[in-house]
Amino acid sequence: MSAPLLDIRDLSVELARTAPLKVLDGINLQLAPGEILGVVGESGAGKSVTGAAVMRLLTRPLRQSGGEIWFDGTRIDTMPEARMQKLRGKEIAMIFQDPLTALNPVFTVGQQLIQTIRQHLPLDHAAARARAADLLREVGIPSAEERLENYPHEFSGGMRQRVVIALALAGEPRLIIADEPTTALDVSIQAQIIALLVELTRTRGMGVVLITHDMGVIAEACDRVAVLYAGRLAEVGPVREVLTAPRHPYSRGLIAAIPRVGARLAMLPQIPGTMPRIDALPPGCAFAPRCPFVMEHCKTHRPEATPRAGGVQVACWLEEGQ
Amino acid sequence: MTTEQPLVSVENLSRRFDVSPPWITRKLARQPRRIVRALDDVSFAIQPKRTLGLVGESGCGKSTLARCLAGLMPPSGGVMRYAGRPVDLATKNEPKVRRAVQMVFQDPYASLNPRWSVEESVGDPLLAFGLAKSRAEMREMVGALMVEVGLSPKDARKYPHQFSGGQRQRIAVARALASRPEFLICDEPTSALDVSVQAAVLNLMRRLQDEYGLTYLFISHNLTVVDHMSDDVGVMYLGRLVELQPTESLFDAPRHPYTQLLIQTVPSLDTIGRASAPLKGEVPSPLNPPSGCAFNPRCPFANERCRIERPEATALPGGGVVACHGVQEGRI
Ligand SMILES: Nc1ncnc2c1ncn2[C@@H]1O[C@H](COP(=O)(O)OP(=O)(O)OP(=O)(O)O)[C@@H](O)[C@H]1O
Numbered sequence: 001m002s003a004p005l006l007d008i009r010d011l012s013v014e015l016a017r018t019a020p021l022k023v024l025d026g027i028n029l030q031l032a033p034g035e036i037l038g039v040v041g042e043s044g045a046g047k048s049v050t051g052a053a054v055m056r057l058l059t060r061p062l063r064q065s066g067g068e069i070w071f072d073g074t075r076i077d078t079m080p081e082a083r084m085q086k087l088r089g090k091e092i093a094m095i096f097q098d099p100l101t102a103l104n105p106v107f108t109v110g111q112q113l114i115q116t117i118r119q120h121l122p123l124d125h126a127a128a129r130a131r132a133a134d135l136l137r138e139v140g141i142p143s144a145e146e147r148l149e150n151y152p153h154e155f156s157g158g159m160r161q162r163v164v165i166a167l168a169l170a171g172e173p174r175l176i177i178a179d180e181p182t183t184a185l186d187v188s189i190q191a192q193i194i195a196l197l198v199e200l201t202r203t204r205g206m207g208v209v210l211i212t213h214d215m216g217v218i219a220e221a222c223d224r225v226a227v228l229y230a231g232r233l234a235e236v237g238p239v240r241e242v243l244t245a246p247r248h249p250y251s252r253g254l255i256a257a258i259p260r261v262g263a264r265l266a267m268l269p270q271i272p273g274t275m276p277r278i279d280a281l282p283p284g285c286a287f288a289p290r291c292p293f294v295m296e297h298c299k300t301h302r303p304e305a306t307p308r309a310g311g312v313q314v315a316c317w318l319e320e321g322q
Numbered sequence: 323m324t325t326e327q328p329l330v331s332v333e334n335l336s337r338r339f340d341v342s343p344p345w346i347t348r349k350l351a352r353q354p355r356r357i358v359r360a361l362d363d364v365s366f367a368i369q370p371k372r373t374l375g376l377v378g379e380s381g382c383g384k385s386t387l388a389r390c391l392a393g394l395m396p397p398s399g400g401v402m403r404y405a406g407r408p409v410d411l412a413t414k415n416e417p418k419v420r421r422a423v424q425m426v427f428q429d430p431y432a433s434l435n436p437r438w439s440v441e442e443s444v445g446d447p448l449l450a451f452g453l454a455k456s457r458a459e460m461r462e463m464v465g466a467l468m469v470e471v472g473l474s475p476k477d478a479r480k481y482p483h484q485f486s487g488g489q490r491q492r493i494a495v496a497r498a499l500a501s502r503p504e505f506l507i508c509d510e511p512t513s514a515l516d517v518s519v520q521a522a523v524l525n526l527m528r529r530l531q532d533e534y535g536l537t538y539l540f541i542s543h544n545l546t547v548v549d550h551m552s553d554d555v556g557v558m559y560l561g562r563l564v565e566l567q568p569t570e571s572l573f574d575a576p577r578h579p580y581t582q583l584l585i586q587t588v589p590s591l592d593t594i595g596r597a598s599a600p601l602k603g604e605v606p607s608p609l610n611p612p613s614g615c616a617f618n619p620r621c622p623f624a625n626e627r628c629r630i631e632r633p634e635a636t637a638l639p640g641g642g643v644v645a646c647h648g649v650q651e652g653r654i
Pocket residue numbers: 015023041042043044045046047048049050059060061062097278483484485486487488489514515516
């Protein structure tokens with residue numbers, strides 16, 4: 001792998017309480033330029049928090065409590081906020097899970113795009129406006145010129161999300177953290193957005209961290225995929241390895257739970273139980289209470305993510321033959 | 323499809339939005355009024371205890387349809403019938419039907435008031451419809467609902483922002499279930515959920531359907547989920563219903579060219595590293611829909627007639643309907 005564009009080293013995030021709780025615990029992830037890294041995992045596993053930590057957008061009661069975050073050879077987690085502000089939106093952009101939080105309801109889409117473009121690029125109003133229309137076209141919004149005049153509420157959910165993507169692309173970033181960018185979109189628009197992200201990564205050497213629940217999207221778009229569970233890395237590796245031969249019992253359960261066209265099952269295979277709350281994590285492997293392969297050792301000893309064959313890292317005692 | 327009386331049916335339902343710029347801008351720039359036909363003459367029926375899935379491109383009017391059915395906005399034209407009787411849920415006149423028809427939203431933020439605790443949000447319909455006699459009983463019922471959707475009764479005292487996106491959607495499902503609906507409109511209910519929680523919520527919805535005899539309108543952009551959940555599937559394009567068939571026939575033998583393309587682009591685990599070729603052509607603007615068949619600029623089978631004449635929904639021999647000249651002429 002070439003020098004990483006993004007290097008997350010042993011990242012921990014805490015929920016400040018009387019007794020601090022670990023929302024993220026020792027996450028290691030690397031992303032090369034031109035690469036798309038998928039991040040999957042149970043709801044509440046810490047995917048969005050990971051993205052927010054990289055953007056330095058954690059808000060109280062959440063705070064980074066350990067580890068380092070490097071962007072293109074520069075450590076950014078300790079960088080003064082004034083410098084970080086220059087990176088944010090320009091070099092590193094985020095596409096949020098909820099399009100409404102990223103759009104201001106009282107300004108037209110055009111006003112918001114033009115403002116963001118001019119903040120990052122040396123363009124006059126007319127040029128920024130032309131660029132804004134181009135961006136809307138690029139993300140597949142018809143009648144782009146006219147749509148600049150509309151307010152966010154006048155768009156459908158999917159179109160709003162495409163506007164958010166256009167906003168993220170406005171500063172021509174080198175790293176995009178996309179948090180569920182296509183969840184609200186139908187397949188044909190989703191395919192367009194994914195194709196757009198793939199193309200931008202290949203042509204511009206942009207890196208993308210793609211947080212999504214859609215394993216189909218992961219399969220099609222990502223080079224590597226990381227599986228998070230309860231704030232910890234369960235498995236990370238090349239997409240083909242992880243999807244066709246998942247090693248961690250949680251990854252196996254996750255992949256089995258995906259509905260497949262034509263299967264016509266009455267019920268979907270379900271991982272029994274729910275992910276433990278972060279204030280009630282078991283002492284050993286966080287997945288132990290739900291794991292069909294659990295051993296005594298798992299209940300008391302926490303497995304670390306360890307490199308295995310096929311370029312995969314797995315945090316599971318089964319791999320150790322314990 | 324059975325001949326039983328449908329629980330819900332709509333006939334020629336339409337909804338327009340005026341998205342014109344302000345009057346003065348319009349006059350200065352000599353622009354005409356701009357009307358979006360978000361729903362255009364949509365008709366279908368859902369039998370009791372069955373699930374109609376609904377798919378279609380972003381902006382094609384799925385949420386608008388859901389909102390009209392739930393009485394959250396009045397349609398501009400057409401009728402909705404509930405158990406055979408025409409109803410107008412946008413007025414306050416139908417308390418019984420309003421309780422029986424509930425909705426789970428695409429955006430979990432939309433269905434939960436951020437200033438209300440989960441207990442208040444989920445308990446509100448219980449008190450409003452008199453299903454809980456006292457606050458204590460309400461609290462108990464909320465606790466049971468939380469367990470039903472895979473959360474803990476303890477979570478009921480928290481506020482929406484204290485949950486992850488997926489946890490919030492489960493709370494929204496709990497709130498919709500609280501009033502013991504007969505007809506549940508689900509607008510992308512699991513698109514914010516990870517696959518294992520999705521499996522749990524879909525299994526839960528199946529179980530509740532069996533237990534309480536629920537009828538669903540299930541909207542999702544995820545075709546595999548729609549395939550899994552639905553008895554029949556409707557496909558919308560630019561405000562119109564272009565095809566409706568029993569699920570198996572729709573997936574095995576899609577008739578409308580748009581449906582065929584949709585089914586080809588379903589992302590799946592079998593397509594590793596091979597982003598499916600996105601649908602060609604610009605997405606048509608709902609502000610300025612193409613004449614004739616709205617799909618004609620992107621359709622590989624379009625001919626002269628398709629560019630001029632709008633195809634009407636016609637019955638298919640095996641049940642279902644399709645609106646396509648090519649199919650009607652036997653070309654497709
Ligand atoms: N502002 C906050 N205050 C308190 N806890 C929070 C806050 N934001 C997140 N959390 C907690 O941190 C954990 C991780 O949340 P996060 O939003 O990263 O989950 P996620 O993996 O993105 O889930 P989803 O798939 O549902 O979006 C959860 O347990 C959540 O409850």
